Amino acid sequence: AQKITQTQPxxxxxxxxxVTLDCTYxxxxxxxxxxxxxQPSSGEMIFLIYQGSYDQQNATEGRxxxxxxxxxxxxxxxxxxxxxxxxxxxxxxxxxxxGGSYIPTFGRGTSLIVHP
Amino acid sequence: xxxxxxxxxxxxxKSGTSVKIECRSLDFQATTMFxxxxxxxxxxxxxxTSNEGSKATYEQxxxxxxxxxxxxxxxxxxxxxxxxxxxxxxFYICSAREASTGNEQFFGPGTRLTVL
Numbered sequence: 354a355q356k357i358t359q360t361q362p363x364x365x366x367x368x369x370x371x372v373t374l375d376c377t378y379x380x381x382x383x384x385x386x387x388x389x390x391x392q393p394s395s396g397e398m399i400f401l402i403y404q405g406s407y408d409q410q411n412a413t414e415g416r417x418x419x420x421x422x423x424x425x426x427x428x429x430x431x432x433x434x435x436x437x438x439x440x441x442x443x444x445x446x447x448x449x450x451x452g453g454s455y456i457p458t459f460g461r462g463t464s465l466i467v468h469p
Numbered sequence: 470x471x472x473x474x475x476x477x478x479x480x481x482x483k484s485g486t487s488v489k490i491e492c493r494s495l496d497f498q499a500t501t502m503f504x505x506x507x508x509x510x511x512x513x514x515x516x517x518t519s520n521e522g523s524k525a526t527y528e529q530x531x532x533x534x535x536x537x538x539x540x541x542x543x544x545x546x547x548x549x550x551x552x553x554x555x556x557x558x559x560f561y562i563c564s565a566r567e568a569s570t571g572n573e574q575f576f577g578p579g580t581r582l583t584v585l
Binding site for chain 2: 395
């Protein structure tokens with residue numbers, strides 16, 4: 354079974370609108386971390402936001418927020434006020450365990466296109 | 470689903486030796502493969518983009534003579550760390566872009582390199 358599932362291969366949004374990118378995860382480990390990365394066409398992976406499994410509040414970083422629903426095992430990324438520069442691939446990832454490998458498991462990605 | 474493997478998963482070597490890491494797409498053809506270096510906790514640094522049959526494109530600051538990348542076939546890319554030093558110790562992750570879809574990427578499980 355996939356540990357990270359991103360069900361939206363592609364998303365379109367109008368500039369200045371908000372968009373939600375879905376991510377569900379599967380783990381039996383009580384301690385884990387969830388990441389979102391942005392990958393523009395250049396290929397670099399840009400870290401956006403992190404949510405720990407024990408964090409009480411949803412993570413926010415500027416226009417990015419993570420809608421963390423632990424019981425549903427979902428960690429959706431919300432981008433508010435979309436900008437043309439937000440067009441990119443977005444990857445959800447999970448790292449399990451405390452003190453373990455820092456290599457996260459990645460989802461397949463969602464391609465976001467922002468229209469003017 | 471599509472699978473990317475990396476071999477070895479862990480390697481320990483002496484300073485001054487060379488280490489080869491393989492990245493294979495097991496059930497699809499990957500025209501493009503990316504090599505990343507994982508830094509603690511969060512960030513992935515893109516090292517190079519590898520296109521089948523052509524020379525890899527290295528990111529600024531990445532020594533191409535030290536990190537040799539070969540993408541000889543649509544299913545195999547190799548990263549060779551030459552004359553490894555302790556500061557090269559890290560996690561190295563590859564990802565493969567499937568030729569038919571163009572956007573979806575599949576990440577390998579990573580290779581942990583420790584240079585003594």
